[in-house]
Amino acid sequence: MKARSVITIGLGLLLFVACKQQEQQQVEGENYPLLTLKPENRQLSVKYSAVIEGKQDVEVRPQVSGTITQVCVEEGAHVQKGQVLFVIDQVPYEAALQKAEAAVATAEANEATAKQTLEGKQLLYEDRVISDFELRTAQNSYKSAKAALLQAQAEKRDAENNLSYTLVKSPVDGFAGMTSYRIGALVSASMTDPLIRVSDNSDMYVYFSLTEKQVLSLTAQYGSLDKALESFPEVSLELNDGTVYEQKGKVDVISGIIDKTTGTVSMRAVFGNEGKRLMSGGSANVIVPYDREECIVIPQGGTYEIQNRIFAYKVVDGKAVSTPIRVFEVNDGKEYIVEDGLKAGDVIVSEGAGLLKDGTVVSGTKTEEN
Known part of the structure; x- marks a missing residue:
């Protein structure tokens, strides 16, 4: 009996100590990193699918009929304007x-x-x-x-x-493409396929499109398409393998015509091609930067998602309060720009939001976003 009493007393003491520790932890609050929000500036970007073309991409065709007696060009070779490519009988x-x-x-x-x-x-x-x-x-x-x-x-x-x-010459400086025409082939001015293509790849034209709404917004912001073109920032080019081209490009043409089929306006950016890395006919993404000023930025680790809705924990009177927010995802994959739900001066839990429960007492060191 004495042994049973001793065990009972020991268990009671353990439960008492555990409850005291839990009460003390609840009073002190769970330790989480806290963040005081303030307005910040961010440079963002948007991608547009694009097509790459040479500065001049010319289809060379015969202007008279006859059989080819000489092929004077090597496929892929650099050719100069006026250089003879083929000789017709x-x-x-x-x-x-x-x-x-x-x-x-x-x-x-x-x-x-x-x-x-x-x-x-x-x-x-x-x-x-x-x-x-x-x-x-x-x-x-x-x-x-x-x-x-x-x-x-x-x-x-x-x-x-x-x-x-009968001397078929290159109309431009550039690089010769592939050809299937050899000595003895019969050609004519009415043939549908070109003898060869010659591309001037010293500079490359990259074509992409903006929506009518975006172009109207540019016009309203700058006053005219010409002024919008002058103020357009330098753009980057994401190649098909996911790498970003080392040289920046400049948008030099904004079409003044809306495509009736797509409802878009064509744009053209010029990129230098000194290393001949860009090839005519390729596809890429044009990356256009833009600035967001005086916005509220929070780390994605300070949010959690339920049924496609995003929440953050705002600290009110020392407790975590679940707050629905509307966000714009920053292209670095680490931050959100808060469109609605939080304001400057609010304190939020900046990490581990997915482990918290609504009403949890929290404590921690407050920091400000840089």
Whole structure:
């Protein structure tokens, strides 16, 4: 009996001590990091899907028909403006030029003969040897000879042009693309596929779009599209592999036309391409920075979520009070900008909010967000 009494007394003492410790802990409060909120400035960014194109991305096509006799370009090679890329069979065009030159020579002789005849008829007419009809006939013959000469000269120029078109040249400086055309291939000016593409990749154009509402907001903020363009910040480029391109870009064009299908306005940013890392036809994301001033920022660790609603614990009279908030997620994945529910001067639990319960007494060191 004595042993049982001793055990009972010992258990009672343990329960008494535990209750005292719990009461003391409740009075002192659980220790959590606290944060006093104040207005702050943040630079945020928004991404827009984009397409990359060369400064000049030209499809090279033949202007005359014939078979390819020479391929003078290597695929992927750097080419210069005016450099010969392909040669089309020149024999028929050289023959056509010789024929046109002969026609010009004949027309020149006929024109000279008609001119001499007219000069003689004029002298005879002045001496009243011939009639007005004969003089007018000579004049008309001379006009016809001059017209025939002009036509022959035009056909000669056309033949010269056609012969020059047999040398297919690069219209720009850039890099040659791939081609499936080889020696002996028959080509024509009406073919749908280009012989080759040449891209000037010294600078790259990156095209993206803003919504009509966003463009109207820019216009309202700056007064006009031109002023909005001047004030537009430098943009970054996120490549398809997730890396950010090392050079910044500048938005240089805002289209003044709204696409009826998408309801968007096209934009163009220019990026330097010294390292030739950007390739024409690629896809990327344009990152546009913008500033949020005098906003309330809290760490995401100071929030918890229930049924797609976000809550924070505001400390009121030493107790944690669950407070629903509306937030904007900062792009660093660590913070929220509070749109509604908290204000400057409020004290919140900045970490471990998911472990707390509403009404818990809390204590800790107050800090201010930097």
